[in-house]
Amino acid sequence: MDYRAISAQGPALSQVNADALVVVLTPELIQTGDATLDRIVDETVKADDFALKAGRTLYVHRPAGLKSARLVLAVASSAQPKGVKAAVGKALNSVKELGVANAAVAVAQGLSLTDSHAQALVQAVADATYVFRHTKPSAPKPGALKKVTVLCADTELAAVKQGLTRGEALAKGVTLARELGNLPGNYCTPSHLAQEARQLARTHKHIKVEVLERPALEKLKMGSFLSVTNGSAQPPKFIVLRYQGAAASQAPLVLVGKGITFDTGGISLKPGAGMDEMKYDMGGAASVLGTFRTIAELQPKVNLIGLIPTCENMPSGTATKPGDVVTSMSGQTIEVLNTDAEGRLILCDALTYAERFKPAAVVDIATLTGACVIALGHQHSGLFSADDELAQALLTAGQEALDTAWRMPLDEEYGESLKSNFADLGNVGGREGGAITAAVFLSKFTQAYRWAHLDIAGSAWKSGAAKGGTGRPVGLLTQFILNQAVAGAGAIQPLPTKSTKTVGKVSAAARRPVAKKAVAKTARKKAVAGQA
The missing domain is CATH 3.40.630.10 (Zn peptidases)
Incomplete structure (x- = not known):
């Protein structure tokens, strides 16, 4: 996966060209600063098509005024990394079977992104795209998603990049x-x-x-x-x-x-x-x-x-x-x-x-x-x-x-x-x-x-x-x-x-049998201490 971060806020969001634009809101933070996005949120809420409740998502295909081909609105339970992670994961799950090769992720105004947010976002992507195939050739092929770009403020850019790097390494270990x-x-x-x-x-x-x-x-x-x-x-x-x-x-x-x-x-x-x-x-x-x-x-x-x-x-x-x-x-x-x-x-x-x-x-x-x-x-x-x-x-x-x-x-x-x-x-x-x-x-x-x-x-x-x-x-x-x-x-x-058995190197220790006296001595010490 190719993870990137670029500076893009407010009116610049509607100009982002991606297969899918994911916008994370919270019940309290619903404005993005982009007139087109804010209009879509307002209209869908008024039409009862979208509820500003944690866990809710809304998919919009070919939204007018946006360069991105798809828009997914996702409501996080809070502005904390845990809430953002859950929202991004749910949003990506809703489009992972579509032809989304590159996705951009933005957040509402007032939701400041940190390195922890970025790390959590990578975890969400990894969870949403993981497929076990070793012993199941019939399993669904991995999704088309190959690139994720985080849209953030200039002041957040360095921290977000650091979090993405750490998150990507962690995702490989997980x-x-x-x-x-x-x-x-x-x-x-x-x-x-x-x-x-x-x-x-x-x-x-x-x-x-x-x-x-x-x-x-x-x-x-x-x-x-x-x-x-x-x-x-x-x-x-x-x-x-x-x-x-x-x-x-x-x-x-x-x-x-x-x-x-x-x-x-x-x-x-x-x-x-x-x-x-x-x-x-x-x-x-x-x-x-x-x-x-x-x-x-x-x-x-x-x-x-x-x-x-x-x-x-x-x-x-x-x-x-x-x-x-x-x-x-x-x-x-x-x-x-x-x-x-x-x-x-x-x-x-x-x-x-x-x-x-x-x-x-x-x-x-x-x-x-x-x-x-x-x-x-x-x-x-x-x-x-x-x-x-x-x-x-x-x-x-x-x-x-x-x-x-x-x-x-x-x-x-x-x-x-x-x-x-x-x-x-x-x-x-x-x-x-x-x-x-x-x-x-x-x-x-x-x-x-x-x-x-x-x-x-x-x-x-x-x-x-x-x-x-x-x-x-x-x-x-x-x-x-x-x-x-x-x-x-x-x-x-x-x-x-406390131990009499410690040695300096693994290889030496591996070849060296433990002395019976040392074992017995350690056992006696533990017995005296009430541990044996």
């Missing part, structure tokens, strides 16, 4: 995440995700990738992660991505994405109805890859690590059984009470692995619990963190990116239900507060650094007639990273080093 999520499980395997990561590194020189295979994972003693793979013929992969945009001395941010490419529930088999949607259980992994795609293009001055433990969760004669006890990389033992609570089993070893990077902060992203969907629906991702500064930074980023999260409790009392008679902890508690106890479980492996958990089970995909991946929370993660880069010295700083 689209990658959506594409990966929408691929069926027989296409999107752990090996496929590893190949996608390698392709990112080949395309973007700022990204480095390493993929750890089973022998390396065994040397690292990732017993919890490997226990989930026992029933599958697909080999597990542990993907490590690196982006270095700042000095090597700057502590990196670490993103950890759950990559279960298909989740049957294992021996604790899921019901058959709706199980096809478990191809989306790698939504966390997809969001990490999508975020790296965007960051590689924007190149902020920040260091970023991505960790993706990926495998299938399948039932077979070799699968892990309920009641089995596994030993995690941290040295803590886990009683697997339910094999369908597998996401936390692969994430906990990845969270332990993250210690070696001495991170400023670690954020894990996972389609972790159905309980989070019950709690929050599909509007917000669930955010869990005991770190107020980190939690607020993520909440703010979500609001700015229109990819919101809602903070959930993380009181240590919720961990009582994770106690086990046969291991340091069980992998599930009761039904009550299931999303919270899952987060508490993960917290047991994050004592060495600042940490937050995003449960995206309700936000990563849609069900029903609109079934498909959303690409969330690539927007939230990207905005968080950009904000940290801008903050510079005021960015989130790492905790004092």
